[in-house]
Amino acid sequence: xxxxxxxxxxxxxxxxxxxxxxIIQAWLVLILTLCFGSSLAGIQMTLGPKIExxxxxxxxxxxxxxxxxxxxxxxxxxxxxxxxxxxxxxVVDKPGKKAVYNVYEAFxxxxxxxxxxxxxxxxxxxxxxxxxxxxxxEVKTVSGIFVLEQKETPGLGNKITFEEWRGQFKGKxxxxxxxxxxxxxxxxxxxxAITGATISSRAVTDIVNMAVADxxxxxxxxxxxxx
Amino acid sequence: MADQPTAAERFIQGILPxxxxxxxxxxxxxxxxxxxxxxxxxxMSAAVLFVxxxxxxxxxxxxxxxxxxxRIVIFTLTIAxxxxxADRFLAAYVYQMSKVLGPYIPLIIVNCLIICRCExxxxxxxxxxxxxxxxGQSLGFCLALCSIAAVRELLGTGMLFDIRVLPVVWPDWVxxxxxxxxxxxxxxxxxxxxxxxxxxxxxxxxx
Numbered sequence: 327x328x329x330x331x332x333x334x335x336x337x338x339x340x341x342x343x344x345x346x347x348x349i350i351q352a353w354l355v356l357i358l359t360l361c362f363g364s365s366l367a368g369i370q371m372t373l374g375p376k377i378e379x380x381x382x383x384x385x386x387x388x389x390x391x392x393x394x395x396x397x398x399x400x401x402x403x404x405x406x407x408x409x410x411x412x413x414x415x416x417v418v419d420k421p422g423k424k425a426v427y428n429v430y431e432a433f434x435x436x437x438x439x440x441x442x443x444x445x446x447x448x449x450x451x452x453x454x455x456x457x458x459x460x461x462x463x464e465v466k467t468v469s470g471i472f473v474l475e476q477k478e479t480p481g482l483g484n485k486i487t488f489e490e491w492r493g494q495f496k497g498k499x500x501x502x503x504x505x506x507x508x509x510x511x512x513x514x515x516x517x518x519a520i521t522g523a524t525i526s527s528r529a530v531t532d533i534v535n536m537a538v539a540d541x542x543x544x545x546x547x548x549x550x551x552x553x
Numbered sequence: 554m555a556d557q558p559t560a561a562e563r564f565i566q567g568i569l570p571x572x573x574x575x576x577x578x579x580x581x582x583x584x585x586x587x588x589x590x591x592x593x594x595x596x597m598s599a600a601v602l603f604v605x606x607x608x609x610x611x612x613x614x615x616x617x618x619x620x621x622x623x624r625i626v627i628f629t630l631t632i633a634x635x636x637x638x639a640d641r642f643l644a645a646y647v648y649q650m651s652k653v654l655g656p657y658i659p660l661i662i663v664n665c666l667i668i669c670r671c672e673x674x675x676x677x678x679x680x681x682x683x684x685x686x687x688x689g690q691s692l693g694f695c696l697a698l699c700s701i702a703a704v705r706e707l708l709g710t711g712m713l714f715d716i717r718v719l720p721v722v723w724p725d726w727v728x729x730x731x732x733x734x735x736x737x738x739x740x741x742x743x744x745x746x747x748x749x750x751x752x753x754x755x756x757x758x759x760x
Binding site for chain 2: 351370
C-alpha cells in the first residue's frame with residue numbers, strides 16, 4: 327500500500343507535491359550556500375595572495391639574521407642595504423623517495439655568496455616542526471636556525487623557539503651529526519637538551535642533521551660550479 | 554513577543570547575569586585553550602564578536618523563512634562562513650596572532666555559544682535585539698576570557714600583554730600556561746563568581 331498523507335486523504339495536487347519536495351524545502355539552504363560560497367571565493371581571491379606573501383615574508387625577513395647573525399643583521403638594516411636572495415629548489419634522491427628542499431641563496435651587494443638558508447621540517451613531539459636553517463657557503467658550519475612553525479608543549483617544548491636555545495646551533499660544525507645531551511653537559515659538537523623537552527630538542531637536532539646530510543653534497547657542488 | 558527580553562535587556566544580560574562562560578558554561582574549548590596570554594584572549598574575543606554579530610543579524614533577518622527541521626543547517630552554514638572570513642582576515646593582517654591561535658579560530662564554528670544565541674535569540678527576535686544580544690554576549694565572553702588569561706599569564710610568565718610586570722625573582726609557574734593551569738584557574742574563578750553571587754543573593758534576601 328502506498329503511504330498517504332494523513333491530513334489529506336485526497337491525492338496531493340501537483341502544487342503540494344512540489345511544496346513537500348525535499349529540494350524545494352531546502353531552497354533557503356541552497357540560496358544561502360550560493361551566496362556564502364561566492365563571498366568566500368571573493369575573500370580568498372582578495373586575501374589569499376596577502377596570506378601567501380605573509381608566509382614568504384616571514385622566511386625572507388629571517389634570512390639576514392640566519393646568515394649574518396643578529397648583530398650582522400642589525401648592521402645591515404642600519405646601513406640600509408639588503409641581501410640579494412635567490413629562491414631555488416633542490417631535489418635529493420633518498421632511498422625510496424625524493425626530498426625536495428626550498429633553499430634561499432644569499433648574496434651581498436658585491437655578488438659574493440654569503441650562505442644558504444634551507445627551509446626544512448620534520449616530526450616534533452606534538453606536530454610537525456618547520457625550520458629555517460642557515461649555513462655558510464661551503465656548508466661547513468651552521469650559521470643559525472629559526473623555528474617557523476611548531477605546536478610543542480607551551481612552557482617546555484616551545485622553548486625551541488627561544489634565542490637562548492636555538493642560538494646553540496650557531497657555529498656548529500657540520501662534519502659530524504650533532505648529538506643531544508641532557509643536563510647541560512654538551513660538548514663542542516653537541517646540543518644541550520631543554521629540561522623536560524628532550525624529545526622536542528632531539529627532533530629539532532635531527533631535522534638539522536638530516537637537512538645538512540641531504541644538502542651538503544648538492545650545495546657544495548653548486549657553490550663550486552657557480553664560481 | 555511581549556515576554557521576550559528587549560534589546561537593552563539582552564545586552565546587559567550577556568555581560569554578567571547570563572555570562573556565557575561563568576553562567577551558561579558555553580564555549581569552554583576556546584576558554585581553556587587560548588587563555589595563556591591576554592593578547593590571544595582578546596583576539597579570540599574579537600573574532601567571536603564578529604562571528605556572533607554577523608550570524609545573529611543574518612539569522613534574525615531570515616528568521617521568518619526558517620523551517621524548523623532545517624534551521625540548524627542554516628545556523629551552521631552562516632557561522633562557518635563568517636568564521637572563515639575571520640580566519641582569512643587574521644591570517645592576512647595579524648599573521649603572528651593567527652599562528653598563535655592556530656586551529657582555535659576555525660573551531661569557533663563548533664562553539665556552542667554562537668549556535669545557542671542563534672537559537673535562543675536571533676531566530677525569534679528582531680535584528681536590533683539580535684545585534685545587541687550578540688554584542689552583550691561577546692563582551693561577557695571577552696570579560697571571562699580576559700579574567701582567566703590575566704591570571705594565567707601573570708602567574709605563569711610574570712607578564713601581562715607580553716610585558717614583564719612581576720619582579721624577576723618571581724618563579725614563573727609554568728603549570729599555569731599549560732592546560733592544567735587553564736582548568737585550575739577556570740575552576741577557581743568559577744567558584745569565586747558563584748560564591749560572590751550566592752552572597753549577594755543572600756544579602757538581598759535578608760533585607
